[in-house]
Amino acid sequence: IIGAVVDDRTCHLCWEESRYPGRHIAQKHLKKSLYQCPVCQDFGSYESCTVAKHISKIHPEQCDAIPISNLDRYAQEIRDLQKKCFPNRPMKLVRPHVGRYRPRERHICQICKIQVAQSDRQRHVYHRHLKQQRIFECPLCSFASNYDIHRVKWHIKWMHKDDSNREPYSHENDYKEEIDRLNERCFPGWQHRRRQFWWLDIEETKQNVQIFYKVFLLR
Numbered sequence: 001i002i003g004a005v006v007d008d009r010t011c012h013l014c015w016e017e018s019r020y021p022g023r024h025i026a027q028k029h030l031k032k033s034l035y036q037c038p039v040c041q042d043f044g045s046y047e048s049c050t051v052a053k054h055i056s057k058i059h060p061e062q063c064d065a066i067p068i069s070n071l072d073r074y075a076q077e078i079r080d081l082q083k084k085c086f087p088n089r090p091m092k093l094v095r096p097h098v099g100r101y102r103p104r105e106r107h108i109c110q111i112c113k114i115q116v117a118q119s120d121r122q123r124h125v126y127h128r129h130l131k132q133q134r135i136f137e138c139p140l141c142s143f144a145s146n147y148d149i150h151r152v153k154w155h156i157k158w159m160h161k162d163d164s165n166r167e168p169y170s171h172e173n174d175y176k177e178e179i180d181r182l183n184e185r186c187f188p189g190w191q192h193r194r195r196q197f198w199w200l201d202i203e204e205t206k207q208n209v210q211i212f213y214k215v216f217l218l219r
Contacts, residue, residue: 008089013081021086022078029081032074035067038154044070065158068150076106076117109186121187123147129182130175137169 009017011024018024026034026046033044035051039059045051051067059065071078106115109124116124126135127147134144136152140160145151152168160166172179183190 008086011085012087013085021082021089025078025081025085029085030074030077032070032077034070034074036070038065038068039158068154073117073120107187107190110188111182111186121190122183125179125182125186129186130179132171132175135171135175137171139166139169 009019009021011018011021011028013029016024016028023046030046034046035044035048037043037051037054037059039055043051043054043058045054048067048069055065055067106117107121108115109128112128114124114128126132131146133146135146136149137144138152138155138160140156140163143152143155143159149168149170156166156168157164
């Protein structure tokens with residue numbers, strides 16, 4: 001019996017041949033935007049250059065705005081798809097333990113059973129279960145986010161350049177008891193909210209994962 005030829009360029013999910021597996025996964029199978037427009041946040045793409053072109057065309061007054069990267073948010077999903085799509089093709093990924101980057105630990109929410117990255121737990125609680133529309137607000141206009149302070153920070157930076165040093169208003173303390181109760185229901189035993197500004201901890205992770213996936217997406 002002649003063994004089957006191993007084809008490392010054919011996606012095992014859609015059977016499409018691709019020379020660039022990272023790009024194929026992001027474009028065809030992830031179904032989520034790796035990059036978003038920081039101005040309107042309604043436009044996204046798997047390519048940062050596409051978002052940059054959108055900014056230049058639709059928001060010319062904000063032409064120096066930088067696309068928001070969601071690479072860290074979807075890092076594990078990309079790795080899982082990599083194994084399903086191209087199991088026979090090792091990609092040139094930076095080793096997870098080289099430098100300061102480590103794969104993100106994941107946890108299952110006990111309310112909705114969704115798997116959540118460790119650094120996304122609080123945002124998950126806010127977005128999926130707290131359901132308050134204005135947790136973080138722009139101090140200069142009506143813009144707000146119900147779960148992500150960084151969206152408001154980007155909004156201030158690009159829409160209020162004369163006051164770009166202003167910080168978002170946070171209403172977390174207004175819902176502290178409900179947040180603590182939901183945190184415990186979603187992730188029992190989680191030592192949450194050890195610092196007032198917990199969301200600052202993910203900045204370094206974002207930078208590390210962006211470096212990690214530059215190699216992946218250019219492969």
